[in-house]
Amino acid sequence: xxxxxxxxxxxxxxxxxxxxxxxxxxxxxxxxxxxxxxxxxxxxxxxxxxxxxxxxxxxxxxxxxxxxxxxxxxxxxxxxxxxxxxxxxxxxxxxxxxxxxxxxxxxxxxxxxxxxxxxxxxxxxxxxxxxxxxxxxxxxxxxxxxxxxxxxxxxxxxxxxxxxxxxxxxxxxxxxxxxxxxxxxxxxxxxxxxxxxxxxxxxxxxxxxxxxxxxxxxxxxxxxxxxxxxxxxxxxxxx
Numbered sequence: 427x428x429x430x431x432x433x434x435x436x437x438x439x440x441x442x443x444x445x446x447x448x449x450x451x452x453x454x455x456x457x458x459x460x461x462x463x464x465x466x467x468x469x470x471x472x473x474x475x476x477x478x479x480x481x482x483x484x485x486x487x488x489x490x491x492x493x494x495x496x497x498x499x500x501x502x503x504x505x506x507x508x509x510x511x512x513x514x515x516x517x518x519x520x521x522x523x524x525x526x527x528x529x530x531x532x533x534x535x536x537x538x539x540x541x542x543x544x545x546x547x548x549x550x551x552x553x554x555x556x557x558x559x560x561x562x563x564x565x566x567x568x569x570x571x572x573x574x575x576x577x578x579x580x581x582x583x584x585x586x587x588x589x590x591x592x593x594x595x596x597x598x599x600x601x602x603x604x605x606x607x608x609x610x611x612x613x614x615x616x617x618x619x620x621x622x623x624x625x626x627x628x629x630x631x632x633x634x635x636x637x638x639x640x641x642x643x644x645x646x647x648x649x650x651x652x653x654x655x656x657x658x659x660x661x662x663x664x665x
Contacts, residue, residue, distance in 0.1 A: 437449065439489075455482070457578045459502035460475060461501060461508040478514070479517045500531050501536055532549060562575070572604055579608075580619055592610030597636075642661065
């Protein structure tokens with residue numbers, strides 16, 4: 427996989443469907459959707475609980491964060507707790523605790539039943555220790571102002587050379603003068619929304635108003651390299 431030669435200075439590192447904020451040792455992931463496989467009417471190709479746990483453990487080992495923040499939709503089902511959900515959620519909680527990190531969840535629109543199975547820390551918006559970044563799900567306007575927002579909700583993916591790949595979107599000064607980072611879904615069971623041709627009205631998050639100004643970043647699993655692309659307004663002509 428190749429990408430245009432784009433140099434961009436960002437205050438975070440892109441990992442497997444997650445980002446790390448080194449200034450505050452914070453690992454952020456979104457849209458875990460635990461229970462999606464069990465809640466589906468079709469056979470899932472992977473054990474989503476084990477897959478989330480294993481990839482989270484790898485990210486924790488790589489980054490050694492002090493805090494892990496789930497930017498919404500930790501759960502998938504709105505109305506029931508599928509079989510195995512509590513086991514899988516317990517594995518996530520235990521994995522973070524074993525790494526010596528604190529787990530914080532900013533509930534998303536899918537997390538209506540989170541309080542029934544999760545007794546840890548939850549908050550609508552999480553502000554990092556340096557005060558610069560607010561993390562939330564992104565389905566609603568954030569209650570707090572910040573220099574930078576990290577959200578999920580839209581499950582962005584980029585089509586590159588015929589392959590649909592999860593991507594991070596980075597929009598400098600794109601929401602009321604603040605930077606916006608949109609994370610892909612952490613679960614591999616989410617197909618993702620192909621952003622190549624999406625316009626502002628196509629995004630569900632109110633924080634994405636002008637997607638043409640957002641830079642996509644794709645992690646190449648084969649090389650563990652992060653490939654940055656020009657803003658979507660230019661990408662559309664290149665991909």
